[in-house]
Amino acid sequence: xxxxxxxxxxxxxxxxxxxxxxxxxxxxxxxxxxxxxxxxxxxxxxxxxxxxxxxxxxxxxxxxxxxxxxxxxxxxxxxxxxxxxxxxxxxxxxxxxxxxxxxxxxxxxxxxxxxxxxxxxxxxxxxxxxxxxxxxxxxxxxxxxxxxxxxxxxxxxxxxxxxxxxxxxxxxxxxxxxxxxxxxxxxxxxxxxxxxxxxxxxxxxxxxxxxxxxxxxxxxxxxxxxxxxxxxxxxxxxxxxxxxxxxxxxxxxxxxxxxxxxxxxxxxxxxxxxxxxxxxxxxxxxxxxxxxxxxxxxxxxxxxxxxxxxxxxxxxxxxxxxxxxxxxxxxxxxxxxxxxxxxxxxxxxxxxxxxxxxxxxxxxxxxxx
Numbered sequence: 001x002x003x004x005x006x007x008x009x010x011x012x013x014x015x016x017x018x019x020x021x022x023x024x025x026x027x028x029x030x031x032x033x034x035x036x037x038x039x040x041x042x043x044x045x046x047x048x049x050x051x052x053x054x055x056x057x058x059x060x061x062x063x064x065x066x067x068x069x070x071x072x073x074x075x076x077x078x079x080x081x082x083x084x085x086x087x088x089x090x091x092x093x094x095x096x097x098x099x100x101x102x103x104x105x106x107x108x109x110x111x112x113x114x115x116x117x118x119x120x121x122x123x124x125x126x127x128x129x130x131x132x133x134x135x136x137x138x139x140x141x142x143x144x145x146x147x148x149x150x151x152x153x154x155x156x157x158x159x160x161x162x163x164x165x166x167x168x169x170x171x172x173x174x175x176x177x178x179x180x181x182x183x184x185x186x187x188x189x190x191x192x193x194x195x196x197x198x199x200x201x202x203x204x205x206x207x208x209x210x211x212x213x214x215x216x217x218x219x220x221x222x223x224x225x226x227x228x229x230x231x232x233x234x235x236x237x238x239x240x241x242x243x244x245x246x247x248x249x250x251x252x253x254x255x256x257x258x259x260x261x262x263x264x265x266x267x268x269x270x271x272x273x274x275x276x277x278x279x280x281x282x283x284x285x286x287x288x289x290x291x292x293x294x295x296x297x298x299x300x301x302x303x304x305x306x307x308x309x310x311x312x313x314x315x316x317x318x319x320x321x322x323x324x325x326x327x328x329x330x331x332x333x334x335x336x337x338x339x340x341x342x343x344x345x346x347x348x349x350x351x352x353x354x355x356x357x358x359x360x361x362x363x364x365x366x367x368x369x
Contacts, residue, residue: 036143037134040150041127044173047115048123049073051094055086060356062349075119080363085119088169088220088362089355096169096220097162103295110162110292114154116171118220125215126177129208133180137187137241145240146180152285153179153232157225159288163298164305167322168362170222174212175229181208182233187241217311224298224309232284238277323365327357338365 052073057065065074066084075084092098095112102109117123138146157175188201195201209230216223291298299306328335329350336357337344343364352360 033143034135034138036147036150037131037138040134040147040176041130044115044117044123044127044130048117048120051086051090051116054094055090057087060353061087080359081119083119083121083215083218083221085117085122087356087359089359091116091118091171091220092169093355096171097158097165097222098169099165099167099297102162102165102292107292110155110158113161113170113172114158114176115173117173118171118218122174122215122221125211126174129177129212130180133177133184133208137180137183140187141241146183148240149179149183149233149236150176152236152281153182153229156232156281156285156288157222157229159285159292160228160298161222161225162292163288163296164224164302164309165222166299166306166309168219170220170225170309172222172225172229174216174221175225175232177212178209178226178229179233179236181205182230182235183237183241184233186234186237190238190241216309219310222309224305227308228288232281235277235281235284239274239281323358323361325357325361325364336360336364340365 052075055076056072057074057076058068058071061076064077066076066078067074075081076087078084080087088096092101094116095109096116097109097113117126134146134150137149154172154176157178158172161170161172161175185205188195188198188205192198213223213226215221216226324339326337326339328337332350333346333348334350334352335344335346338361341364345360345364
């Protein structure tokens with residue numbers, strides 16, 4: 001191996017320059033498939049469709065919906081869900097994280113919350129990043145590695161969200177995308193000398209990161225899980241993406257000479273870094289799982305973290321307080337009054353389900369009006 005390094009060091013600069021490839025270009029004539037990425041995208045779309053069908057805003061909210069022509073699949077009012085999606089109670093019903101329910105040993109929510117989206121906008125933004133980044137990684141490194149990064153990043157994100165969750169429900173579907181973003185960042189850093197359009201690649205990663213992070217500052221979308229997903233993706237990238245199909249230089253990868261391929265392989269193959277990253281990820285995974293099982297509340301140790309998760313605004317509610325309301329029914333009308341702030345709403349109907357009453361009570365009690 002040392003002999004290879006000496007020979008490669010003698011390569012002319014113009015030959016090294018010619019060996020570089022675009023960040024979003026094909027690494028090999030034998031590019032791998034994208035079945036895992038497409039499978040994850042399909043599952044997310046199906047779950048969102050099922051969520052909207054169960055939500056049935058047109059019936060459960062008495063037609064007070066956005067895009068009413070969609071009937072059963074219409075969205076909750078913009079004032080309730082600005083991302084065009086279901087009611088919070090529907091997300092809880094289908095497996096969103098909620099501290100009270102997690103304290104009742106409903107650990108299965110760690111897995112179901114990974115597939116739920118707050119709304120259509122949330123879904124579209126996630127899928128756009130998933131398809132573009134997932135395709136890029138899966139073609140370069142293979143399906144099983146992308147599947148591992150997606151699943152493990154999402155699960156760690158779910159663990160961290162469960163630790164820092166406050167009063168309202170939350171979903172962590174974006175944490176998987178942040179894991180892929182972290183892994184793609186590692187690919188760029190580790191293969192820095194291979195690519196020639198590095199600034200464009202960094203700009204793309206920035207564009208993929210920022211919109212999703214900003215969405216995480218809205219209610220129910222969890223930013224703690226996004227941050228955890230990103231760092232999980234970084235560690236898993238160092239652990240799993242050590243060999244972008246470089247093991248056999250005779251396969252024509254990069255169209256390099258044997259010496260050039262050997263140089264790249266030497267630079268990328270760093271087993272100590274892989275081992276340390278893998279151990280560190282394992283410690284984080286085990287520690288997060290233990291903290292969740294013990295019911296640790298991270299907000300007691302970080303008093304400002306909730307501002308990263310939901311920025312208070314008059315346009316939405318961060319559900320900072322437990323809502324309690326009284327109900328008065330008279331003449332076929334219902335008046336719902338929040339005990340905490342004495343605000344009330346009157347509805348021209350009284351047949352409101354208990355889950356829907358909780359949604360409305362949360363809105364009244366956390367309203368800034």
